[in-house]
Structures are given as structure tokens and as C-alpha cells.
Amino acid sequence: MKINRFDTVIHAPNRLQICAFLAPLEEAEFQVLRAELGVSDSVLSKHIKQLEEVGYLKQRKSKMNGRQRTWACLTRKGRKAFACHVEELKRLVDPANQSRLDD
Amino acid sequence: MVEKEIQNESREMLQESLDSIEKMEQAALKRVVPPLWFGASIALLAGALVALSAAGLREYHVYIILLMVLVLVGKSKNLGVSVRKNHSKLTVIALCILIPLFFMLVAGAQAISGMLGNVWAPLSAGGILSAAVFVLSLFERRCTIIRVGVEQGE
Numbered sequence: 001m002k003i004n005r006f007d008t009v010i011h012a013p014n015r016l017q018i019c020a021f022l023a024p025l026e027e028a029e030f031q032v033l034r035a036e037l038g039v040s041d042s043v044l045s046k047h048i049k050q051l052e053e054v055g056y057l058k059q060r061k062s063k064m065n066g067r068q069r070t071w072a073c074l075t076r077k078g079r080k081a082f083a084c085h086v087e088e089l090k091r092l093v094d095p096a097n098q099s100r101l102d103d
Numbered sequence: 104m105v106e107k108e109i110q111n112e113s114r115e116m117l118q119e120s121l122d123s124i125e126k127m128e129q130a131a132l133k134r135v136v137p138p139l140w141f142g143a144s145i146a147l148l149a150g151a152l153v154a155l156s157a158a159g160l161r162e163y164h165v166y167i168i169l170l171m172v173l174v175l176v177g178k179s180k181n182l183g184v185s186v187r188k189n190h191s192k193l194t195v196i197a198l199c200i201l202i203p204l205f206f207m208l209v210a211g212a213q214a215i216s217g218m219l220g221n222v223w224a225p226l227s228a229g230g231i232l233s234a235a236v237f238v239l240s241l242f243e244r245r246c247t248i249i250r251v252g253v254e255q256g257e
Binding site (some may be wrong): 011013016017020021022023024025026027028029031032036077086089090093 | 114117118120121123124126127128130132133134135155165183184185
């Protein structure tokens with residue numbers, strides 16, 4: 001049986017967006033993520049580090065044309081946690097569960 | 104405890120979270136729509152591979168393969184994202200047909216080289232494979248666009 005889990009690490013708006021952006025991808029470059037989220041380098045680094053600490057995200061560095069580029073990808077654990085979190089959110093916004101939330 | 108935390112958050116906020124997830128997923132998928140030049144380049148290189156094989160110029164294969172690798176790397180680097188492999192069943196079937204087609208075209212071109220000549224027979228075979236690969240790339244692109252829900256040029 002699949003257990004849905006509300007993940008407080010993922011649920012923070014920026015981290016939720018990072019996970020949502022990476023979910024359909026294999027990996028994405030740091031600059032691309034920053035542009036999509038519209039945040040500064042330091043803010044993005046902070047959130048990436050938090051996701052990395054719980055094992056949801058992995059970083060890879062590569063050098064191209066003498067410039068260091070950082071790529072981020074969700075780990076298997078991260079993908080599973082994100083999928084469960086989305087399922088839980090869907091369940092919670094479902095009108096059938098409204099009475100439970102109001103209680 | 105978690106349930107309590109959730110209760111504090113209104114349903115509207117949770118819906119907003121779901122909307123932002125959808126928006127970011129769409130943004131990610133928009134980035135992975137393969138560019139037209141990519142399909143055209145791979146089609147041309149695959150055609151060149153057939154033409155060279157049919158003409159018996161196998162020593163040049165390595166250059167074509169290197170160019171293919173460069174095109175693939177260039178596409179990935181330009182996008183700044185790399186895609187999770189999730190090909191449609193039809194694409195897998197089409198790829199399974201392309202591999203035998205490659206060898207059939209090489210053999211066919213060698214068989215008809217007496218009729219069309221040593222230049223036109225390999226070129227024709229290469230042209231056929233190029234067209235097939237290009238059509239497949241257009242189909243894959245269209246599928247991605249439909250999946251993402253965006254129109255071309257958007």
C-alpha cells in the first residue's frame with residue numbers, strides 16, 4: 001500500500017518549486033533553476049543545500065569552456081518523497097477530505 | 104503533529120502549492136521540447152552514415168559518430184537541462200524499425216549501385232534514412248509539444 005506523506009522539507013515554496021522543476025527532468029543547471037525560480041544565487045544555494053542534507057537532491061559539477069557549471073538532480077529518495085508529497089496535497093485539497101481538515 | 108500543521112494552512116494555500124508545482128513542471132517540460140535543428144542534424148548524420156557505409160567508406164564512420172556525439176552534447180548544454188528518458192511506445196517501435204532499415208538500405212544501395220552508379224545509390228539510401236529519421240524527430244517533437252501543452256513558437 002502506498003503511504004502518502006506531507007513533507008515539511010519539500011513544502012517550503014522555493015524547495016517545492018525546485019523539486020517540481022527537477023521532477024520531470026534528469027538534471028538541470030544551477031543557472032536555469034535560478035532563472036526559473038527568480039531568486040538569487042545565495043537563496044537557491046541555501047535551498048539546494050537543505051534538500052541535499054536530507055538526501056533528496058544531488059549536485060554535480062562540470063567544466064565547460066573553462067567555466068564551472070553546477071547541475072542538480074533529484075535522487076530516487078527525493079523523487080519518491082516529492083511524489084508522495086504531491087499525492088498528499090491532492091488528497092488534502094480534495095473536497096471529500098475538507099470536513100477532516102475543518103475538524 | 105503534521106496533521107495539525109496542515110490544518111493551519113488553508114485549503115487555498117495548498118491549492119496554490121499544487122498550482123505552483125504544475126507551473127514549474129510545465130516550465131521544465133517547455134525547456135525539453137527538442138529544437139528543429141537537432142532532428143535535422145541527426146537525420147543528416149544518420150543519412151551520411153548510410154551513404155558512407157553503402158559507398159564502402161567505413162573509415163569515415165568515426166567522424167560521423169563524433170559529430171553525432173557533439174550534436175547530442177550541444178543540445179543538452181544549450182538547454183541547460185537533460186531529459187528523463189520517457190519515449191512513447193510508438194517511438195520505440197519506430198527505432199526498432201530504423202535499425203534493420205539502416206542495414207537494408209546499405210545492402211540495397213550496394214545491390215543497385217550497378218544501376219544507379221557508385222554515387223547516386225549510396226546518396227539515395229542516405230536520403231531515405233535521413234527523411235525517415237527527420238519524420239521521426241518531428242513526430243517526437245510534436246508529441247512533446249502536446250504533452251507540454253504549448254503551441255509551436257510560444
